[in-house]
Amino acid sequence: MRLRTVVLVALMLVSFLGVETLAGGDETITIRAFVVGPGPMGVKKATNLELAAEYLNRFLEACGAGVKVKVEVEYTELKWEQASEKFYLDFRAGKAPDIVTLRETADLAKGGYILPMTKHVQEFWNFNYYDFYPNLWEGAQWNGEIWGIPHDISPVGIWYRKDVLRALGYTDAEINKLLPEDGNTTLEVVARLAKEAVDAGLVEYGILHRPSSGPGLYATLLAFGAECYDPEKGVLVLNKSAILQFLRWHQDMVAQGVIPPTPPSWATIHGTFVEGKTFSTWASHVGTPSEWMAQYGLSEKTLEEDLGFLPFPPTEKEKAKGRGPVSVHDFPLYFVTSQSKYPELAQLLIMFATSPEACAIHSAFSLRPPYRASALAHPLIKDNLYIQRTAPSAAAVRPVPIHPQFWDYQKRIFEALKGVEAGVVTPEKALEDLVAWFKAEVPDGVIIE
Amino acid sequence: MAREAGFVRPPLSMRKILGNRRISLSIFIGPSVGLVFLFYFIPVILTFLIAFTDMDRTLTWRFTGFDNFFRLLGIGVRDPIIPRILLNTIIYTLGALPVTIIGGLFIAILSMWVHSGVGLFFRTVFFIPRAIPPVVYGFLWAWAFEGTRYGLFNAIRAALGLPIVQWLIHYPMIIVILANGLLGISLAMLVFSSAIATIPQELTRAAEVDGASATQIARYIILPLLKWPILTMTAWHLMSFLNSYVYIMLITGGGPYYATEVWSLYAYHVAFTQYRYGYGASLTALLVVVNVILLLLVLRAFGMQRMLARGKIEV
Amino acid sequence: MVIKRVTKAIPYILLLLIAAPFLTMYIGFFLRAFGERMVLGVIPERWGVNNFRFLWQPIAWGLEKTTMWAALGNTMLFATVSGFIVTVICMLAGYALSRIEFRGKTFFLVLQLILHAVPGQILLIGIFFLLLYIRLLHQIPGVALARAALEIPLGIWMAKGFFDGIPWDVERAAMIDGCTRFQVWYKIFLPLVKPGIAAVFIWGFLFAWHDFIYVYTLLPGTIKLMATLIQNLLATEVVDYGYLAAMSLVYSLPPLILFIFLQRALLKVPIFGGKGAV
Numbered sequence A: 001m002r003l004r005t006v007v008l009v010a011l012m013l014v015s016f017l018g019v020e021t022l023a024g025g026d027e028t029i030t031i032r033a034f035v036v037g038p039g040p041m042g043v044k045k046a047t048n049l050e051l052a053a054e055y056l057n058r059f060l061e062a063c064g065a066g067v068k069v070k071v072e073v074e075y076t077e078l079k080w081e082q083a084s085e086k087f088y089l090d091f092r093a094g095k096a097p098d099i100v101t102l103r104e105t106a107d108l109a110k111g112g113y114i115l116p117m118t119k120h121v122q123e124f125w126n127f128n129y130y131d132f133y134p135n136l137w138e139g140a141q142w143n144g145e146i147w148g149i150p151h152d153i154s155p156v157g158i159w160y161r162k163d164v165l166r167a168l169g170y171t172d173a174e175i176n177k178l179l180p181e182d183g184n185t186t187l188e189v190v191a192r193l194a195k196e197a198v199d200a201g202l203v204e205y206g207i208l209h210r211p212s213s214g215p216g217l218y219a220t221l222l223a224f225g226a227e228c229y230d231p232e233k234g235v236l237v238l239n240k241s242a243i244l245q246f247l248r249w250h251q252d253m254v255a256q257g258v259i260p261p262t263p264p265s266w267a268t269i270h271g272t273f274v275e276g277k278t279f280s281t282w283a284s285h286v287g288t289p290s291e292w293m294a295q296y297g298l299s300e301k302t303l304e305e306d307l308g309f310l311p312f313p314p315t316e317k318e319k320a321k322g323r324g325p326v327s328v329h330d331f332p333l334y335f336v337t338s339q340s341k342y343p344e345l346a347q348l349l350i351m352f353a354t355s356p357e358a359c360a361i362h363s364a365f366s367l368r369p370p371y372r373a374s375a376l377a378h379p380l381i382k383d384n385l386y387i388q389r390t391a392p393s394a395a396a397v398r399p400v401p402i403h404p405q406f407w408d409y410q411k412r413i414f415e416a417l418k419g420v421e422a423g424v425v426t427p428e429k430a431l432e433d434l435v436a437w438f439k440a441e442v443p444d445g446v447i448i449e
Numbered sequence B: 001m002a003r004e005a006g007f008v009r010p011p012l013s014m015r016k017i018l019g020n021r022r023i024s025l026s027i028f029i030g031p032s033v034g035l036v037f038l039f040y041f042i043p044v045i046l047t048f049l050i051a052f053t054d055m056d057r058t059l060t061w062r063f064t065g066f067d068n069f070f071r072l073l074g075i076g077v078r079d080p081i082i083p084r085i086l087l088n089t090i091i092y093t094l095g096a097l098p099v100t101i102i103g104g105l106f107i108a109i110l111s112m113w114v115h116s117g118v119g120l121f122f123r124t125v126f127f128i129p130r131a132i133p134p135v136v137y138g139f140l141w142a143w144a145f146e147g148t149r150y151g152l153f154n155a156i157r158a159a160l161g162l163p164i165v166q167w168l169i170h171y172p173m174i175i176v177i178l179a180n181g182l183l184g185i186s187l188a189m190l191v192f193s194s195a196i197a198t199i200p201q202e203l204t205r206a207a208e209v210d211g212a213s214a215t216q217i218a219r220y221i222i223l224p225l226l227k228w229p230i231l232t233m234t235a236w237h238l239m240s241f242l243n244s245y246v247y248i249m250l251i252t253g254g255g256p257y258y259a260t261e262v263w264s265l266y267a268y269h270v271a272f273t274q275y276r277y278g279y280g281a282s283l284t285a286l287l288v289v290v291n292v293i294l295l296l297l298v299l300r301a302f303g304m305q306r307m308l309a310r311g312k313i314e315v
Numbered sequence C: 001m002v003i004k005r006v007t008k009a010i011p012y013i014l015l016l017l018i019a020a021p022f023l024t025m026y027i028g029f030f031l032r033a034f035g036e037r038m039v040l041g042v043i044p045e046r047w048g049v050n051n052f053r054f055l056w057q058p059i060a061w062g063l064e065k066t067t068m069w070a071a072l073g074n075t076m077l078f079a080t081v082s083g084f085i086v087t088v089i090c091m092l093a094g095y096a097l098s099r100i101e102f103r104g105k106t107f108f109l110v111l112q113l114i115l116h117a118v119p120g121q122i123l124l125i126g127i128f129f130l131l132l133y134i135r136l137l138h139q140i141p142g143v144a145l146a147r148a149a150l151e152i153p154l155g156i157w158m159a160k161g162f163f164d165g166i167p168w169d170v171e172r173a174a175m176i177d178g179c180t181r182f183q184v185w186y187k188i189f190l191p192l193v194k195p196g197i198a199a200v201f202i203w204g205f206l207f208a209w210h211d212f213i214y215v216y217t218l219l220p221g222t223i224k225l226m227a228t229l230i231q232n233l234l235a236t237e238v239v240d241y242g243y244l245a246a247m248s249l250v251y252s253l254p255p256l257i258l259f260i261f262l263q264r265a266l267l268k269v270p271i272f273g274g275k276g277a278v
Helices: A002-016 A040-063 A080-092 A105-110 A118-123 A125-129 A134-138 A162-168 A172-178 A187-199 A215-223 A240-255 A266-274 A288-296 A300-306 A316-320 A343-353 A356-366 A373-377 A385-390 A392-396 A406-422 A427-441 B021-050 B067-078 B082-113 B116-131 B134-144 B152-159 B172-197 B201-209 B214-225 B227-243 B246-251 B263-272 B277-302 B304-308 C002-034 C050-055 C068-099 C105-115 C120-133 C140-164 C168-176 C181-192 C194-210 C213-218 C226-234 C241-266
Strands: A027-036 A067-076 A099-102 A156-161 A205-208 A235-239 A278-285 A307-310 A333-336 A446-448 C059-061 C064-066
Touching: A002 A040, A002 A343, A027 A040, A027 A080, A027 A343, A040 A067, A040 A288, A040 A343, A040 A356, A067 A343, A080 A099, A080 C120, A080 C213, A099 A343, A118 A125, A118 A343, A134 A392, A156 A162, A156 A187, A156 A215, A162 A172, A162 A187, A162 A300, A187 A205, A187 A278, A205 A266, A215 A240, A215 A278, A215 A406, A235 A240, A235 A427, A240 A406, A240 A427, A240 A446, A266 A278, A266 A288, A288 A300, A300 A307, A300 A385, A333 A343, A356 A373, A406 A427, A406 B263, A427 A446, B021 B277, B021 C068, B021 C105, B021 C120, B021 C140, B021 C181, B067 B277, B082 B116, B082 B172, B082 B214, B082 B227, B082 B263, B082 C002, B116 B172, B116 C002, B116 C241, B134 B152, B134 B172, B134 B246, B134 C002, B134 C226, B134 C241, B152 C002, B172 B227, B172 B246, B172 C140, B172 C194, B201 B214, B214 B227, B227 B263, B227 B277, B227 C105, B227 C140, B246 B263, B263 B277, B263 C120, B277 B304, B277 C105, B277 C120, C002 C050, C002 C241, C050 C241, C064 C068, C068 C105, C068 C140, C068 C181, C068 C194, C068 C226, C068 C241, C105 C140, C120 C140, C120 C213, C140 C194, C140 C213, C168 C181, C181 C194, C194 C241, C213 C226, C226 C241
Parallel strands: A027 A067, A027 A099, A205 A278, A235 A446
Antiparallel strands: A099 A333, A156 A278, A156 A307, C059 C064
16 A cells, blocks of 8 residues: 555656656756754754655656755744744745744634645545544644644653652652652652652752743643633633642742742753752653753763653642643644645655654654654664653643633743742732733633632 | 033034035935934834734734724723832832943943043943843843852852842842843943043043042033933933833743833733734833833933023134 | 042942942853853863864754854844944934034934834834835845844934034134035044944944844844854753853954954043043
8 A cells, every 4th residue: 555655646746746847857846944943952853854855856756757856944943932933924025935833823824824734634644644643633733624744742741860769768669659650640749759858958959840831831730630721612711729729739839848939040950950959840841851961961871760750640639530640742733834836745745754764763863752653663763762661651742722812821820820939929819810810811711710 | 611512503604614504414314314214213103003903923904993002901900910010110210220320420430530441441341231142141140140059149158158048039120120220331331431531631631730529520520511421321221121121031030920020021921922913012102102201201301402402602 | 648549549449349249240150151061050160161162163053054153254244334334324413413403303313212112022023014015125235224223313312412522613623624514524523523433333233243033034044143043042941051151252252342442442541630541
């Protein structure tokens, strides 16, 4: 079946690239792509497109088509917001690329910036898309259509230091039971262990969370049962009791010396964790070790033996209600823009850029889990213990809600959290203010007691 | 010889020699008028127009009349944070402005007083905030006052055996005022010291010979001649501080719990985390109106009209 | 005798006291540039210049490589041209505002300040539309002019102040000798307002030197600028602060050197205590 599809693909290429090109010499079709890192770790997302072009060109050559595909990829290490603004402005000026990697599916779809890929995905489902983890498609859909292809997942979770636990007297078997890799434990266990470590003077900080709002915050909220979004009605939700619990718990942690009153800077969070001065960091994701190794001198040995990872476990209360461990990520998608002159070609390029090989290349480089199951058996990563170990996290990751005010909402919650931790506002008052804001700014939102 | 810092009207005897005004005007002021009109004034008008739309990231013009403004004023009543934000803005601006102007004057005058090499050294030190990339300047302050023992000042305290201080919890406003005020000093000091350098030495030498002390020279000769630069810097920085949010964002993020959230930062958060450019433009428009009112008040207080008006000059 | 010495020392002491905390901050930060693999703390445990490797090694730029020197060169060119444009235009305008009488002068001056009331981020959208409509978008001249136009308002106010300080006699003598207005401006005034030229040039230069968001979003593709290199370093949360400090240090040196040079060349000797102070 594979061979048939390949020939089909090649024939499709030849047919829509125009019959007249079969006559003369080699014509080159240029596809432009704009790929965002951010940072250097995401570079394979860009080179995979070039790789895809190489494969396509081999098919074309084999057909004697006389046409070549050239991919011009602009890879930027800048932040999402900056790259995103550039894309919108370029599009408005008529200079958008054919392929772009961004995250704001709903905005792009609503504004007509991108083309739906539902038909493409259906056509090539059995060839390429059948083993993408199903939960990922949830983050690629809007309004009944699939708009982009997932290709870069960094599930957030809890990192902790096993060597600290060993110093406290726990055996490896006990550690695995208390903090299993599938997250089947409770948040209170993590807190208890953190407190033990701090009280024993083994670490300076028990738990460090993000210094700004982000997916880790959302995951923590979910662990407390504070759902923020109702996907059926498409509205934001404010769960008063859950958020109050969330705030009170953090206040308690600060009082017990487990969490510091102000979240330290990123450098301090990463630095103290890598050096073993912090027991647990809630500010990172599965792929962060690649950056720790590159920038902060983490060794592979330490990663294998002394660091542990698990998705955010629910609180005891929530576990009793049946909630499982949680991980989220706001992942980007490969989109085809509506200004593209060769949309089907772009789609094919994306397809080859998300092959098992491409997936494995990106995983091996960035240590992020593969987004499709078959990549796990690929020679590049089948012997990589770390990737094999952390692979299930991608299967369980939840995409973030698609609502224009979602991040604003998260930011307000984070401000409340910071205020409560700093001791400048009580959890009750912070909640009150939050509710008042919610009622004013999110008129269609739902408030649960 | 009395000189006023302001427009100096040419004596009648010279008018004939001065030649055609129109040509002179177009050469001298033409380019600036043209450039500023085209590339600054028109975009500002466009921004005001955007305030009447609900433009978002799609950058499409959809006029919605005064909707944004109604919402703005309505929200102002309902959002409980707004009074705090207004208060913060006032405190911040009234705090940073003196730091910049008085600090700038102080450094400029002192540095011109001492040995020229030493003076240049200190002027350079106070120029550094502008030489460093803005983001790095923000990071620098955030790191210096980080609440852990890895922040600069806490590290120094720890080395001295003192307990660490949660600077950003207890003194966020002061830190933010200092950071921005210092940045303002870099420009103010530059302008003031350049202005002082154009004062003819005969003036100050004569006063010195007459037995005036340095403080008297500063007060009675230098300061009056700096009226125009002081006016410029005050007006400029008043608006800078009303509109600035970048450094506050980098150092405290507006926290803790809105303790340093100023109007411009709030407008930025509201409009740009949701990418509602139309609403953002309306918040900006309101801010501009406030700016203009305060600006005109400041100009009035300094007597700008008088400075520009025809004065009696002894020729 | 002692009192006199002490009074002489006061300004030095004052300056030192005020500058000390800030100097500590700068030194503390830039020390990190000289530390090897330093993440936490202030004083490097191991010293080294590895953080300055971008001076001799190529840097990743998209999918290719570039050198810091290319970026530095571009930034230097952009900032110098911008500073030059701003200086010339403001010096011209400053003269007119100081010496020529015309209607609407007050309005013009006040308008300049009002323009400053619009913050940069949202103005970017307005400028984008303008450049789009006059078809200068994605072209260097369009962006350079827009960038210069943003700094001209304050430059005009600064320049006018400097021109006001020149007495009429100077001009009168020159005019009587038969100079045109332009010649008076060029030959007589400019040399007399050198500190003003320095101040305005630094002003125009500096904002173009640090500019990132305007150049990045209004020009096509990837123009290599130092500001972009710095932004790349800050894009993720895992920041190598030693490397950042090193690059910031190099990035900050040209404006500092320019400042010192211009101050020395164009600012006169101090006006107090002329005896022996050079």
